Amino acid sequence: MIDKLYFATMNKGKLASVSRALFPYGISVIHREIDIPEMRSKDIEEIAKQKASFAYNIIKEPVIAIDAAFCIPSLQGFPLTYANFVLGTIGLEGILKLADGKDRKCYFEDAIAYLDNKLNEPVTFVRKVHGILSEKICDLRNNYNWSELHRVFIPDGFSMTLSEMSEQEYQHFRNSLEKPSHYEKLVFWLKENR
Numbered sequence: 001m002i003d004k005l006y007f008a009t010m011n012k013g014k015l016a017s018v019s020r021a022l023f024p025y026g027i028s029v030i031h032r033e034i035d036i037p038e039m040r041s042k043d044i045e046e047i048a049k050q051k052a053s054f055a056y057n058i059i060k061e062p063v064i065a066i067d068a069a070f071c072i073p074s075l076q077g078f079p080l081t082y083a084n085f086v087l088g089t090i091g092l093e094g095i096l097k098l099a100d101g102k103d104r105k106c107y108f109e110d111a112i113a114y115l116d117n118k119l120n121e122p123v124t125f126v127r128k129v130h131g132i133l134s135e136k137i138c139d140l141r142n143n144y145n146w147s148e149l150h151r152v153f154i155p156d157g158f159s160m161t162l163s164e165m166s167e168q169e170y171q172h173f174r175n176s177l178e179k180p181s182h183y184e185k186l187v188f189w190l191k192e193n194r
Contacts, residue, residue, distance in 0.1 A: 002194050003027060005114075006063045008034040008055035013146025014066055021183040027190075032059055042080050044069045045124045048113035052122040055115075062116040062194075064186070070149050072133065074103040087148050092137045096152060104133040106153065112182050114189070123189065127182035131155040138164050 005022070007029050009015055019029040036051045044067045051065030070083040075098055079086040086095065107130045113122035134152045138161040150162035155173055158165075165173060180188065 001026075001191050002062055002116075004030055004062075006030045006032055006055070006059045006061045008032045008036055008051070008059065008063060008065060010035055011146055017146060018064070018066065018183075021181070022187070025187045027187070029064075034058060036065070038067075042069075042077075044081055044109055044111040045113070045126065047081060048111040048124055049115075049122040052113035052115040056122075060117075062114070065113050065122075067111050067113075068147070069109045070106065070147075070153075071109060072099060072102075072104075072106045074105070075099060083147070083149060092148060092152055096133065096135075096137070099133050106131060106133050108149075108153070110182055112186050114186060116194070118194075125182040125185040125189070127178070129155060129177060131158075134161050141165070142167060142170065 003026055005027055007015060007018055009031070010033055015029065015031050022029055032055070034055055036054050039047055039050045041047050048065050048067040051067060052063055055063045055065055067081065068083070069081045070079055071077045078098070079095070107128050109126065109128045111124050111126045113124045115122040131154050134154050138151050140151065140163045142163065142165060152161060154161050157176060158173060162170070162173070
């Protein structure tokens, strides 16, 4: 099985998260700081595939790329894959204002795409993490957040946002996520196919 993967990202929080998730499986993550252009699409798997293909054409080694969406069903899924654009325009305040008086259920959807020289196109692995929007923007109390949305996202089964969690509480949250995770799906696929 592969023991190292290249990960092209400019987001150090995502790098730490991916490295932490794959370390127990003996997979080291090699960071490549590549500014990858993002296609416009509502489909996170398609975006992750495009990112992996772009990165592979530069790195020429087994590579992973990640894309994420943040969805609020009562707002027809908004902001979907456009979360960074929305955060840069209306911000967290605008998101909370739009959700005022509406069902506050929401979820993160993450996709990992993997590509190497034996594949014609990337393979993808997806997970969803459900929760609710908080009523207010919470302080950042830890250093492993990779999105401002962590300041307004309360995972199902918890009473605080991701940004308010101590490291122990955050690990408890991670351990509570549905199994197999998208990371585990990737590892299982690598074990069977590489």
